Amino acid sequence: MNEQMKLLKLSFPLFFESLLFTVIGSVDTLMLSNYSDTAVGAVGVANQILFLVLIAGNVIAQGAGILMTQYVGAKRKSEDLETLTITALIVNTVLGLFFSALLVLFSPELLSIMDLNGEMLRFSSEYFIIISRYLFLHLMTMTFSVYLRSHGETKTTLKVSVLMNIVNVVLNYILIYGHAGFDALGVQGAAYATVISRLVGFVVLGSIVYRMGFYQKTIRFTPASMMNVLPRILKLGAPAAGEQISYNLAKFVMMIFITRLGDVAITAYSYSNTLAGFVYIFSVSLGQGTAIMIGWYTGSGHKEKAKILGTHSAKLSFSISMILCTLLVVFRVPFLRILTDNPEILTLAGHVLLFNFIVEAGRSQNLIYVNALRAVGDVNYPFRVSLFSMWGIGVFFSYIFTVSLSFGLPGIWIALGLDEIVRALLFRKRWLMDPPQTPFTTMEKQV
Template sequence: MEQKNTKKLTLFTLTWPIFIEILLHMLMGNADTLMLSQYSDHSVAAVGVSNQILSVVIVMFGFVAAGASILVAQNLGAEKSKNAGQIAVTSISLNLWFSLSISLFLFFFSTSILNIMDLPEELMGEATLYLNIVGGFMFVQALIMTVAAILRSYGFTKDTMYVTIGMNIINVIGNYFVIFGPFGFPVLGVEGVAYSTMISRFLGFIVLLVILVKRSNHQLPFLSFFRYQKEHVAQLLKIGIPSAGEQLSYNTSQMVITYYVAQMGTIAITTKVYVQNIMMFILLFSIAIGQGSQILIGHMIGAGEIKNAYHRGLKSLKIALVISTISAIIIYFSAEFLLGIFTDDTTIVEKGMLLLLITIILEPGRAFNLVLINSLRATGDVKFPVVIGILSMWGVSVTFAWFFGLFLGLGLIGVWIAFIADEWLRGLFMLQRWKSKVWARKAFVHSKAKT
C-alpha cells in the first residue's frame, strides 16, 4: 500500500485532520440534538439515551479497529509493509462478521435493552424506534471505524477528514427534510433522523472503501479477508481486546450513571445530554492529540526509538493540558449562549451553566487519560489502563455518582463530582506509569530496534 514517509510525520500534520474529523463527528451528533430540540425536548432525551447504549456497542466492535491501528503503525515503523497490509485486511473481515451479529441483536432486542435502563414511559416509543434503525445498521459504523483507523495509521488522516465532511453535509440535509418538512416533505421526527444518520454512514463507508482500494494501488492482500493468519488474529486480539476494554468499561459505567440520572427525571436527562454535547468541543482537542500521538509513538516503537517515544508522550500531554483548560474556561463564559441554542428552558440553562463551571476542573484530568492511555496503547502496554480504568470507573465514578447524586441528593452536581474524582485519579496513575517506562520493556520492538 502507498504510504507517507513516516520520518516526516509530525504531531501537527497528523492531528489537525483528526481534529477536524472528530469535530465533524461531534457536529453530526450535535446537529441531531440541535435540530431535534426544535422538534421536542423529549425527542432529544430519547435519542440521547439511545446513543448512550450505541456508544457501548461501538466499543464492542471497536477493539479490532484499535488493534489494527496500533499493529499497522508498528509494522510500518519497522518497515514491514506486507505484514501491515495483511493485518489491515484481516481486521476489516473480522469486524464485519462480528458487528453484523451485534447489529442483529440490537434490532431484535432494542425494547428489552431500554427497559433495563428504566427509561421514563414518555421516552420509550421514540428511543425504541431510533435504536431499532440506527442499531440495526451499526455494522456500517464498525466498518467505517476500521477502514478509517487503517488509513490514519498509514498517515492519510486528510482522507478520513474529507469523508466525514461529506457525511455531515448529507446528515444535516437529511435532518432538515425529516424534521422541518420543506416542500411538503413528511415530518418524520426521530424516525427520520435515524434514517438520515444511517444513510450518511452507509455512503461514507462506500467512499472510504474506494479510497482504501485506490491508496493501495489495488495491491492490498484481499485474500486475507478470507484466509486469516493465526499470528495476526492473535496480535489483533491481544492488543485490541484490552484497548477496547478500557473504553467499554467507561461507556458501560456511563450507562449506569445515566440510569441514576433517569431517576432524577426527564429535565435532568435533557440537561446532561445538552451539557455533554457542549463538553465534547473541549474533549476533541485532547482526543485528536491523543490519536495523533498514538500513530507517531506506534511508528517510533516499531523503529525502536524508545527515548523519542517517551518525550513525545510527555510533550503531547503538556499541549493537551493547556488547550483543554483554556477551552473549558472559554466554553463556561459562553455557556448561557451555547445552552440557549438548544433550549429556552431556564431551569436547564441554569443547571447547565453550573455544570460547565465545574467542568473547568474536570477537563485537565480527562486530558491525562486521553493522551497517556493512547500513548501506552501504542507501545503495547494495554492491560494497565484497563485494570486501573475498571477499578476507578466503577469504584469511584459509579459509586460516587450514586452517593453524591442520589443518596445525598446533589443531583447532577454530585454526578460531576464523581466524574472529576475518577478522571484525576486515573490520570495521575497513567502519568506515573508513563514516567516509570515499564512500557519500554513491553513494547513490541521489531528487528529494526535500536537497542
C-alpha cells in the same frame, strides 16, 4: 520536519474532523430541540447504549490499529498490512451483523433498564431500532479509517468526514421536519440521516483503501494467515477496547442514576455533554495523532523519542483544555440558550457546567496517556486502572452524590471528575516510569 510540527500536521486534520463531528452533533441536537426537548433526551439515552456496543465491536479495530502503525514504522512488507486489514474487515463485518441482530431483538429489554416511560420511551425506541439495524456499517467503516490513519492519511479521513456530515445535516433538515416532499419523521428522520451518512462514508473510505493498498496487487490473504494474525490483534485489542467498554458501561450505569432524576435532568445532561464535547476535542485529536507517531517510533525502535513526545503532548493537551473550559464556563448561558429556552434545563445545565474544570483537568491527560500506552502495546495497565477507578470512584461516588447526598446532576459531574483525575495521575506515573517497549516484535517471535 520538526517532531512537534509533524505531530501537529497529523493532529490538526483529526482535530477538524472531531470538531466537525461535534458541530454536526450540536446541529443535530439543535434540530431535534426545535422538534422536541424530550426527543433530545431520548436520543441521548439511546446513544449511551449504542456507544457501548460500538466500543465492544472496537476490539478488532483497536488491535489492528496498534499493529498497523508499528508495522508502518518498521517498514514491514505490504502483505503483512494486507493480512491485518482483511482480517479486521472480515471479523468486524461478522461482529457488526451479530450486534445489529442482537440489539434489534432485545431492544425492549435494553431500553427498559433505563427506566423510561411515555414519550421519552417512544422516541428512544424509534431511534434505537433504526440505528441498531445498520450498526455493522459503522464497524466496517472503522477498519478503513484505522488503515488510513496508520499511514498518516489524516487529511483523507477529514475530507470524508466533511462529506458524511454535510449529507447528515441536509438529510436531518429534510427528514426531521419534512421537506422536499418527504413526511416529517422527527426522531426517526434523525436516525435515517445518520444511517445514510454512514453508508456514504463506508463506500468512499472503502474505495480509497482499495485504491491505496489493494488495487492491481496480488492478494496473498489466506484463512491460515488470518488465524495467524488474529490472536495478536485480540491480544492488543481486547484490553484496549475493554478499557473503553468499562468507561462507557460505567457511564451507562450513571445514566440510570440520571434517568431517575427525571426528564429535565436527562435533557440537561444531553445539552451539557454536547457543549463539553467542544472542550475535549483538541485532546481527542492530539491523543490520536500522538498514538500514530508513537506507534511509528515504537516500530522503528526509537523509544526515547516516543517517551518525550507523549509527555509533550500531555502538557499541551492540559493547557489548551483549560483555556477552552474557561471559555465554556464564562459563556455557558448564551451557548445553552442556542439549544433550549426551557428555564429549568437552562438553570440545571448551567450549574453542571461549572464543575467541568474538574472533569477536563483529568480527561485532557487521560486522552493522551491512554493512547500513548496503547501505541507501545501497554494495553493491560490502562484496563486494570480503568476498572478500579471508573467503578470504585466514578460509579461509587455517583451513587453517593446523587442517591445518598441528593446532589442531583452536579453530583454526577463531580464523580466523573474524580475518576478522570485519579486515572490521569496513575497513567502519567506509568508513562514516566516505564520506558516504551516494542511488544509486537516480541509477539512475532512467540507465533
